[in-house]
Amino acid sequence: MSEADVDAMVLAVDPELPQPAIARDDVVLVTGPWLAGATGVINALRERLPRHRFVEAAEIRAGVAPVAMVFVVSATAPLTESDCALLDASAADTDAVIGVVTKIDVHRAWRQVLEADRTITAGHAPRYAAMAWVGAAAAPDLGAQAVDDLVAAVEQAVATDSLARRNRLRAWENRLLGAAHHYESEVVGEGREVRLAALRERRAAEVRRARLDKTERAIAVRAQMQQARLQLSYFARNRCASVRTELQEDAASATRRTFGAFTDYVRRRIGEVVEEVDDGTAQQLSQVGLELGLPIECPAPPALAVEVPAAPLRSRRVETRLMALLGAGFGLGVALTLSRLLADLAPQWTAAGVVACAVIGVLLTLWVVGTRGLLHDRAVLDRWVAGGTSGLRAALEERVASWVLAAESALGIAAAERDAAQSVRVDQVLAGIDREIHQLAVTRAHAVAERDLHMPVIERALAVVRVELAPAVGTDSTNRPI
Ligand SMILES: Nc1nc2c(ncn2[C@@H]2O[C@H](COP(=O)(O)OP(=O)(O)OP(=O)(O)O)[C@@H](O)[C@H]2O)c(=O)[nH]1
Ligand SMILES: [Mg+2]
Known part of the structure; x- marks a missing residue:
């Protein structure tokens, strides 16, 4: 199923649905928290996989989504809330995400950290339950470079047949979630309750x-x-x-x-x-x-x-x-x-x-x-x-x-x-x-009406997208048949 097929499938729910406003660039984004080792990882990947283009977050323009993403975290300690928020923001329109725990040369307990990261991300959002996690030492202080697993995982991810389709589906999901969030936040009204309370007071x-x-x-x-x-x-x-x-x-x-x-x-x-x-x-x-x-x-x-x-x-x-x-x-x-x-x-x-x-x-x-x-x-x-x-x-x-x-x-x-x-x-x-x-109440009532009008359609479209995104029985974490 191509990107156009995905669009047709979702728009069949309602042609008026808001479409993803992103352009797909054939690059792999390498990003992660501060000092996690992203630059070391990107250098290693560029060297090992010269056929592919790797970019860091600063090199990718707004409104452009990569085909895959490598999320680099250090083996020093498990992920934090803010790291998860960074992961969400970076992988919003991209389905293929590979987690890399770096600096495994100096952190002997890196496997525990990796498992902890896997558990944390899976708990953070269901979509990360199937995320591939590997360990790497891209710029080691001790011993030789260890990026084979990472290279294999990236190669596998970008070679997946369903990559374009799943990425498009993920972009749709992100767009639909954004629209749903917009309608919900209009109902809640940014600062409206505070303003109402202040007015009553x-x-x-x-x-x-x-x-x-x-x-x-x-x-x-x-x-x-x-x-x-x-x-x-x-x-x-x-x-x-x-x-x-x-x-x-x-x-x-x-x-x-x-x-x-x-x-x-x-x-x-x-x-x-x-x-x-x-x-x-x-x-x-x-x-x-x-x-x-x-x-x-x-x-x-x-x-x-x-x-x-x-x-x-x-x-x-x-x-x-x-x-x-x-x-x-x-x-x-x-x-x-x-x-x-x-x-x-x-x-x-x-x-x-x-x-x-x-x-x-x-x-x-x-x-x-x-x-x-x-x-x-x-x-x-x-x-x-x-x-x-x-x-x-x-x-x-x-x-x-x-x-x-x-x-x-x-x-x-x-x-x-x-x-x-x-x-x-x-x-x-x-x-x-x-x-x-009264004006605030009218605005809220209008927002509720808008939400009630659009949310059922968005929810139906989201359900369609999520059914397509759900890993089929008998596939591995990258949706490739086992
Ligand atoms: N021991 C060890 N140190 C590493 C490894 N990768 C990176 N480092 C060290 O971690 C520090 C940060 O590495 P960078 O690759 O610059 O990390 P970064 O995520 O690009 O950092 P910023 O772009 O500044 O956020 C540097 O001091 C590196 O030498 C590794 O595999 N092993
Ligand atoms: Mg860097």
Whole structure:
């Protein structure tokens, strides 16, 4: 069966099957792991079999397959996984493979290594179960060159009738396995699962972060407003207390002449305090808005009009009479005592002394009554100031509380609007992620459909190829009838 017959046989399964894209070159490839002795082997083969062309891996072009391959391994140690991978790659399109264990001149246990290599390769892939293994010493350090078995094996391999057919079948098998691998790997998708996992993780993180941000923002708004409420009511109380102290001091030093202006002065000071607290509140609330990144659209409440009634310096007839009586008694007492004293000390001045003592008594009476009246008025003013400032304090506290409440509700609205904008952004991000996840799922479904469509055909073709490649009963390892 020629190569063309093999192609026709496989294509009979399905003419659309992917064909081997290699060119067959009439050369024998000699290759093997690093420092295994390939160059020594190729030199010996070139010398012993000049009719054939031998090449090393570096001399063969990509897309070209040799007719046979000599896989050179050292007798130093059995094959490793990477050596098997090299064997697979080198013999992918070539069926005739001969294993050579070199340096048998110096490694007495080479037969064990050879058997171990045979077992390892047979275990690695069924196709190597029938592989020929020989020992050789191509560039010996000890004794003579020993390549006869190798030469015989190569000669036998290249002279096999079925060589071209089996090589073509092997190329087909490689091509079909490559196509099957392609469909399978499309289903698995290079990095698709990793990408999917990353997308799912990112989605969960976005949802988590959005929830956390929302909660954090709500907590920040509440905390800032509570702090502002506390600070502002403390500020209002503090200002009222200090203006009260100030006004009480002023009341304590007020005189009859300043009594009239004192009420106006107190009204002005109270107005100033209201203004100060208003300014402070507006400033603090706008600062809160800045810190939260939310504009507070909250106008100040209507101006606070604190009613300050005139100081109750009303007439106090009973007290005045009482004071007049007491003062008169005191003045009379002083006048009598002085006149008596004067009569004893200077009897010649008694008449004039009586007049003078009477005048002194009257003056003292006036002074006592006047001073007592002044002190009384100051005490009244003091109580009036205390009452006025405590009324101011209550009014200011109420004003600040209602202002903060209004600001809080304005902030709540702004925060809700911001949350809505954030959730639109998060929805967009999630929609993007979902789109990508969907796209990956679609790609995977498409790959599964492609695999399910093509794999049965490829498997049928592979089965045909493998039946042809299976060594017939009664043939040796090179498929030559025994
Ligand atoms: N004793 C002994 N040494 C050998 C034999 N064949 C090769 N060597 C030694 O093994 C070493 C590697 O030999 P090469 O033939 O250059 O091996 P290679 O696989 O071509 O090496 P690279 O191309 O460098 O990977 C050299 O030092 C050789 O002298 C042999 O049959 N017997
Ligand atoms: Mg070399």
